[in-house]
Amino acid sequence: MQNKLFKVFNIIMIIIVLTLVLTNCRSEYSIDSENLSYKVDEYVSALNKLNSNPTVNGTILIAKGKDAIFNQSYGFSDIENEVEFNNQTKFRIASVTKLITAIAIMQLIEDGKLGLEDEISKYIPDFNRGKEIKIHHLLTHTSGIIRDPVVTNTQYVSKEKLINSFKYRNLEYTPGTQWRYSNCNYQILAYIIEKVSKQSYEDYVEQNIFKPAEMQDTGCDIGKDEIENIAVGYYSLDGEIKKASPVNMSVTFGSGHIYSTAQDMYRLYNALISEKLITKNSFKAMSKNNTKLDMEFGYGTFMGNIAGHRWIGHSGNLSNGYSSSFVIFPDEDIAIILLTNISFQDMNELTNTIGAIIFNKDYLLPKKIEAVKLKNEVLEKYEGVYKSNDGQRVKIKLVDDRLCVVGEASTFFELVPYSETEFYVKEHQSTKIKMLLNKKDEVEGLISKENSMIIEAKKIE
Numbered sequence: 001m002q003n004k005l006f007k008v009f010n011i012i013m014i015i016i017v018l019t020l021v022l023t024n025c026r027s028e029y030s031i032d033s034e035n036l037s038y039k040v041d042e043y044v045s046a047l048n049k050l051n052s053n054p055t056v057n058g059t060i061l062i063a064k065g066k067d068a069i070f071n072q073s074y075g076f077s078d079i080e081n082e083v084e085f086n087n088q089t090k091f092r093i094a095s096v097t098k099l100i101t102a103i104a105i106m107q108l109i110e111d112g113k114l115g116l117e118d119e120i121s122k123y124i125p126d127f128n129r130g131k132e133i134k135i136h137h138l139l140t141h142t143s144g145i146i147r148d149p150v151v152t153n154t155q156y157v158s159k160e161k162l163i164n165s166f167k168y169r170n171l172e173y174t175p176g177t178q179w180r181y182s183n184c185n186y187q188i189l190a191y192i193i194e195k196v197s198k199q200s201y202e203d204y205v206e207q208n209i210f211k212p213a214e215m216q217d218t219g220c221d222i223g224k225d226e227i228e229n230i231a232v233g234y235y236s237l238d239g240e241i242k243k244a245s246p247v248n249m250s251v252t253f254g255s256g257h258i259y260s261t262a263q264d265m266y267r268l269y270n271a272l273i274s275e276k277l278i279t280k281n282s283f284k285a286m287s288k289n290n291t292k293l294d295m296e297f298g299y300g301t302f303m304g305n306i307a308g309h310r311w312i313g314h315s316g317n318l319s320n321g322y323s324s325s326f327v328i329f330p331d332e333d334i335a336i337i338l339l340t341n342i343s344f345q346d347m348n349e350l351t352n353t354i355g356a357i358i359f360n361k362d363y364l365l366p367k368k369i370e371a372v373k374l375k376n377e378v379l380e381k382y383e384g385v386y387k388s389n390d391g392q393r394v395k396i397k398l399v400d401d402r403l404c405v406v407g408e409a410s411t412f413f414e415l416v417p418y419s420e421t422e423f424y425v426k427e428h429q430s431t432k433i434k435m436l437l438n439k440k441d442e443v444e445g446l447i448s449k450e451n452s453m454i455i456e457a458k459k460i461e
Helices: 002-025 033-048 094-110 135-140 159-164 183-197 201-210 262-273 280-287 347-358 376-380
Strands: 058-064 067-074 076-078 234-237 240-243 258-260 302-306 309-318 322-329 334-340 384-388 393-399 402-407 412-417 422-425 428-437 443-450 453-459
Touching: 033 058, 033 067, 033 347, 058 262, 058 347, 067 262, 094 135, 094 183, 094 201, 094 258, 094 262, 094 280, 094 309, 094 322, 135 183, 159 183, 183 201, 201 262, 258 262, 262 322, 262 334, 302 347, 309 347, 322 347, 334 347, 347 428, 376 393, 384 443
Parallel strands: none
Antiparallel strands: 058 067, 058 334, 234 240, 302 309, 309 322, 322 334, 384 393, 384 453, 393 402, 402 412, 412 422, 422 428, 428 443, 443 453
């Protein structure tokens, strides 16, 4: 009799413990929305006062479960004509498109129409070393394929011509041995979606992602039609905001050619967490590190830790005037959505700070830093190529007496010195870079710090 009582007691205790664990792990994290609104507004206001033109020009939406607890726009969708943003204002979401491409691939895997271990030669028979490259490698950026297609970005390019521009090129490394970001990976995935589904990519995502998620103001720009109610694209140069040069979006097929609104991206988040698009198992598969390398990347998702909380998501930048970020905290059912119409804005800095505000962690309000003047002979010794621990490379070079960072994605940032070895990024003052010197005064590497995010890189050239 006692044994039976003990068994019943144990079962009851297990149920209670599991209930408490599950309750504490998900969606019970409470947020003071009034305090959140005040602090985000305060931070954005301070950030925008650092320069003569705004750093944040777009929409910020924060969601908790099925509720949008913060939805605020700053600046103008058309700066010259002072046209304000509204809930239907469309933005190009840039590389956040890759997340949607990955969702489509996971749907086709669920349907048994393709597999992660499928060789791409199955779909593109004459692709160079196509038998070595698998769907898994494309999703995780471990394929060895070059970063960008070899085409001009001002004219319409067919999907076949896009793929043909790089399919015979040599791989940069053996598939699976390194991580290196590549737009071409996701262009191939989009092409495979068409082959397998026997639909255009645009029709497939419309029917299987946008409609089920009720994303009414979202679509694909294939470079042929004007998009109604889309924010004008800009870029920042020497503190001035200028209208960006147009890009024919056909060259970003599958990797960056989707446009959307903050409201629709909020609907995408809700559709993901409620299993309207893919199963929980597929979402888990997308959300874990699948590279088997030091660089953490899932299927279409970066991942990391903000203010002690695990996040997954993607950010994006387009040279024709757009920056974006879509971040989910799966354990707390929280999402941060940032859409702006200024290219190469620092979405990481803003996302990290909003995360710190949400989770009641310390953060700093941005303050203007006093710059110093360094001689060219000092700046010249910092020129070279630097490689971070995750394999990404940046080149630092002197341009017109200014030290600049040139990234792999054609990003171009000026470094402003505030000591002989310390710099901040001109348009993003919270991003600091410290040069590391040895006893012989030779440059060995650098440390980049942005709030709690620290990246080390060695000088290799």
